[in-house]
Amino acid sequence: MRMMKKNKEKEETVRQPYTKTTAVVQVVMTLVALLFLAPLVIIINYSFKTRQELYLSSPLALPQSFRLDNYIQAIKKLDMGTTYVNTFIYTAISVVILAMLCGVTAWAIARCRHKFFKFCYIYFIVGILIPYQALFLPIYTIGYKMHLTNTRYGIIFMYVATGLSFGVFLMNSFMATVPIELEEAARIDGCSIIKTYFTIVLPLLKPALATLIIMQSFQIWNDYLLASLYVSKKQLKTLTVAIQSLFSAQTSDYTTAMAAIVLSVLPIAVLFICLQKYFIKGMTVGAVKG
Amino acid sequence: MFKNKNDRQYLFLVLPGFIIFTIGLILPLLLSFRYSVTDWDGIAAEKVFVGLKNYIDLFHDENFLNAWWFTIKFTLGNTIIQNVAALLFAVALDSGIRCQKIYRTALFVPCLISAVIVGFIWLRMFSNVLPAVNDWLGTNFNFMLFGSGKTVLWGLLIANNWQWIGYWMLIYLAGLQSVPSELYEAAKVDGANAIRRFFNVTIPMLAPSITICVVGITTGSLKVYDLLVTSTRGGPGRASTSVIYQTYTTAINGRQYGYGSAMTVTLVMALLLVALIQVKGLKSKEVQA
Numbered sequence: 140m141r142m143m144k145k146n147k148e149k150e151e152t153v154r155q156p157y158t159k160t161t162a163v164v165q166v167v168m169t170l171v172a173l174l175f176l177a178p179l180v181i182i183i184n185y186s187f188k189t190r191q192e193l194y195l196s197s198p199l200a201l202p203q204s205f206r207l208d209n210y211i212q213a214i215k216k217l218d219m220g221t222t223y224v225n226t227f228i229y230t231a232i233s234v235v236i237l238a239m240l241c242g243v244t245a246w247a248i249a250r251c252r253h254k255f256f257k258f259c260y261i262y263f264i265v266g267i268l269i270p271y272q273a274l275f276l277p278i279y280t281i282g283y284k285m286h287l288t289n290t291r292y293g294i295i296f297m298y299v300a301t302g303l304s305f306g307v308f309l310m311n312s313f314m315a316t317v318p319i320e321l322e323e324a325a326r327i328d329g330c331s332i333i334k335t336y337f338t339i340v341l342p343l344l345k346p347a348l349a350t351l352i353i354m355q356s357f358q359i360w361n362d363y364l365l366a367s368l369y370v371s372k373k374q375l376k377t378l379t380v381a382i383q384s385l386f387s388a389q390t391s392d393y394t395t396a397m398a399a400i401v402l403s404v405l406p407i408a409v410l411f412i413c414l415q416k417y418f419i420k421g422m423t424v425g426a427v428k429g
Numbered sequence: 430m431f432k433n434k435n436d437r438q439y440l441f442l443v444l445p446g447f448i449i450f451t452i453g454l455i456l457p458l459l460l461s462f463r464y465s466v467t468d469w470d471g472i473a474a475e476k477v478f479v480g481l482k483n484y485i486d487l488f489h490d491e492n493f494l495n496a497w498w499f500t501i502k503f504t505l506g507n508t509i510i511q512n513v514a515a516l517l518f519a520v521a522l523d524s525g526i527r528c529q530k531i532y533r534t535a536l537f538v539p540c541l542i543s544a545v546i547v548g549f550i551w552l553r554m555f556s557n558v559l560p561a562v563n564d565w566l567g568t569n570f571n572f573m574l575f576g577s578g579k580t581v582l583w584g585l586l587i588a589n590n591w592q593w594i595g596y597w598m599l600i601y602l603a604g605l606q607s608v609p610s611e612l613y614e615a616a617k618v619d620g621a622n623a624i625r626r627f628f629n630v631t632i633p634m635l636a637p638s639i640t641i642c643v644v645g646i647t648t649g650s651l652k653v654y655d656l657l658v659t660s661t662r663g664g665p666g667r668a669s670t671s672v673i674y675q676t677y678t679t680a681i682n683g684r685q686y687g688y689g690s691a692m693t694v695t696l697v698m699a700l701l702l703v704a705l706i707q708v709k710g711l712k713s714k715e716v717q718a
Contacts (some may be wrong), residue, residue: 165526170520172535175591178550179538181558194684198561202449252437259443266454268704272652272673273696274687276680277457277464280471300453303446333440361543362654379543386659387550393553400546407541415534422596425602 209398233298241306266304313347350421464690483691489692496675519601536595551588578668603640
C-alpha cells in the first residue's frame with residue numbers, strides 16, 4: 140500500500156512540468172520559510188553575545204566571538220543537572236506506561252463486541268474534546284487531596300491520565316493494520332485473549348507504538364501548566380518551569396535566557412529530525428481516510 | 430454483566446487504563462461541577478452549598494466576561510488565519526516545487542518549541558529585534574504589539590500562528606497527497622480552470638482534514654495559557670487575559686475555588702458545544718469516498 144503511494148507520488152512529480160508559476164511559488168515559499176526560521180536564527184545569534192554587545196550593538200549584528208559563557212551561565216541558573224534529569228525521567232516513564240496501556244486498551248475496544256467497550260471508546264474521546272488545561276483547577280485539587288503533588292509518581296500519574304485519550308485514539312486507528320485472521324488462528328490453537336495480545340498483536344503494533352511514544356514525548360517534554368501546578372520543590376522541577384522562572388527573573392539580561400532556550404529545544408529538535416517519519420504518521424492519523 | 434469468559438479477559442485488559450483515566454480526568458470533571466455550587470476557598474473542610482450563585486455572579490463579573498471575549502477573539506482569529514494559511518502553504522508545497530521536504534521542516538520546527546518559550550521569543554522579537562529592523566530599513570512600523578491593549582491580540586495571534594501553522598500544514602499536505610490524481614484529470618478534461626479545480630475537487634476531498642484542523646485549532650486556542658505566562662501576563666491591563674488565565678488568578682491566587690470551578694464549568698461546556706457543532710456540521714459536508 141505504502142509502496143503504491145510512493146510510486147504515485149513519484150509519477151506526479153515527474154509529470155508536473157516546472158512552469159513559471161512553479162518558479163514564482165518556489166520563490167514565495169522560500170521567503171516564507173526564511174521568515175519562519177528568522178526568530179530561531181536570531182535566538183541562536185543572541186545566545187553567543189556578551190552583555191556588552193546586548194546593550195551596545197544592534198540585535199541583528201553578529202556576535203564578535205562565539206563564546207560559550209551564556210551556555211555555562213544557563214546550565215548553572217537552570218540547575219540543568221537536576222531539571223534535565225527530572226524532565227527526562229517524567230517523560231520517559233510516562234511514555235512507556237502510556238505505550239503499554241494505550242495499545243492494550245485500544246485493541247480490546249476494537250475487538251470486543253460487548254456494549255461496555257463501545258461506551259469506553261466514547262468515554263476516552265471525552266479527553267480529546269476537553270483538554271486537561273481546561274480542568275487544571277480540579278486536577279490540582281484532586282492531586283493535592285490524594286497527596287500526588289510534589290511527588291514524582293504523582294506527576295507521572297497525571298501525565299499518563301491526560302495522555303491516555305489521545306493514545307487510545309491513535310492506537311485505535313492503527314488496529315485496522317493488524318490482520319484479524321492471525322488472531323483467530325492463535326485463538327483456535329488455544330491461546331487466551333491476553334496471551335494472544337502479547338504474542339501476536341503487540342509485535343505487530345511496534346511501529347504504531349513508536350509513533351505514539353514520539354508524539355507523547357514531545358507533549359510531555361514541553362508541558363508547562365501541569366508541571367507548574369504539581370511541582371514546587373526545587374529538586375523536582377522540570378525544564379519548562381525552571382525556564383519560566385529564569386525568564387521572569389532576568390528581564391534585562393536575556394542572553395542567558397536565549398542560551399537556555401537553545402539547550403531546552405535541542406533534544407526535541409534532534410528527536411524530530413531523526414524520527415520525522417513516525418512523527419508525521421502520528422499527526423496525520425484520521426486526516427487521511429483509510 | 431460480563432458472563433462471557435472472553436469478555437472478562439478483555440475487561441481485564443481495559444481496566445487499568447479505564448481506572449487511571451477516570452481518576453485523573455473524569456473525576457476532576459465531575460468535581461468541578463460539584464465545587465462550582467459551593468463557596469469553597471480551597472482550605473476549609475466545610476463547603477457551603479450556594480446553589481447557582483457563582484454562575485449568576487459570573488454574568489456580572491466584568492473581568493470574567495472580558496476574559497471570555499478575549500478568548501473568543503483569539504480563537505476566531507486563529508481558526509481563520511491558521512486554516513487558510515496552512516491550506517495555502519500545503520497547496521504551494523504540493524504544486525511540484527523542488528526540495529519540498531526542506532520547506533516542510535522549516536515551517537514545522539516552531540511547533541516543537543514549548544509555548545512558554547514561544548511567548549518569550551515573541552516578547553523579545555516585538556520589543557528588541559523588530560524595532561532594530563525598523564532602524565535598518567529606515568521605516569517606522571509600530572512593532573510594540575504587546576505594549577497596547579489594542580494591538581496585543583494581533584501580537585499573540587502572530588506568535589501562535591508562527592508556532593502552529595506548520596503543524597496543520599502537514600495535515601493538509603497529507604490530505605492533498607491522498608487525493609487521486611484522476612479526479613484532477615477528469616476536471617481538466619471538463620474544462621475547469623485551476624481555481625475551479627481547487628474549490629470543486631480539492632476542498633471537498635480535503636473535508637476530513639478540514640474537520641480535524643478546525644476542531645484542533647479551536648480547542649487548542651480556547652485553552653490558551655502557557656503562551657501568556659511569559660509574554661503578556663494577561664496584560665496590558667487585562668487586555669489579554671484568557672479564561673484559563675482568569676481562572677488561575679481567581680482560584681489559585683485569589684483562593685476562590687468554588688467561583689473558579691464555575692469558570693471551569695463554563696469552559697468545559699463551551700468546549701463540548703464547539704466540538705459537537707463542528708463535528709456535526711463538518712461531517713455532513715464530507716464526501717463519501
